Amino acid sequence: MVADGEHPGAPDDRQDGFWPSLYKDAPGFIGPGNNFRERFARAQAEAEAIMEAWRCGDWFYCGIVLSVSLDGVILDEHAISQWGVEANYPGSDNVHLTGAADDLLPDAIAIGRRAAQRLCATLSKLEARTC
Incomplete structure (x- = not known):
């Protein structure tokens, strides 16, 4: 929990695995299986969109x-x-x-x-x- 008046930091700093990964030991591992490159690209685009929305103040x-x-x-x-x-x-x-x-x-x-x-x-x- 964050105390009143403190800034909690960027979402990617707060959450291990925020950014997707192709490495099985990484927190953001997208998992094995078919279409892993497409799944990775979708997850990466989603993470980038979430970060951009946060930077623009659309969510907080x-x-x-x-x-x-x-x-x-x-x-x-x-x-x-x-x-x-x-x-x-x-x-x-x-x-x-x-x-x-x-x-x-x-x-x-x-x-x-x-x-x-x-x-x-x-x-x-x-x-x-x-x-």
């Missing part, structure tokens, strides 16, 4: 931040987050962004519950002092 890495509130009261403005998520990736409908948020939701709810319990305990202490 972003962060997903969940806040927690109850009846309009913000319990935690930045309860949990995940950074370095691809957005507007070529050929993507970005539905994975919702999936990433859904994956964070159980932890955000737990954080919110703890914050609400602390708030209730503080309010109870304040009430006890004023009585």
Whole structure:
């Protein structure tokens, strides 16, 4: 995960095997079999297109931040987050962004519950002092 404000780097720096390879021990090995040259050429063209789109800013890495509130009261403005998520990736409908948020939701709810319990305990202490 990438901290807020940090740049995650280029896609080919982040992913072993981003660039296709004809060498069996290389991370981007396209596999043995028929038409390996054509498969390699397609994979190379795709990698080049993805890199060009990234360089042009057509897609980027972003962060997903969940806040927690109850009846309009913000319990935690930045309860949990995940950074370095691809957005507007070529050929993507970005539905994975919702999936990433859904994956964070159980932890955000737990954080919110703890914050609400602390708030209730503080309010109870304040009430006890004023009585």
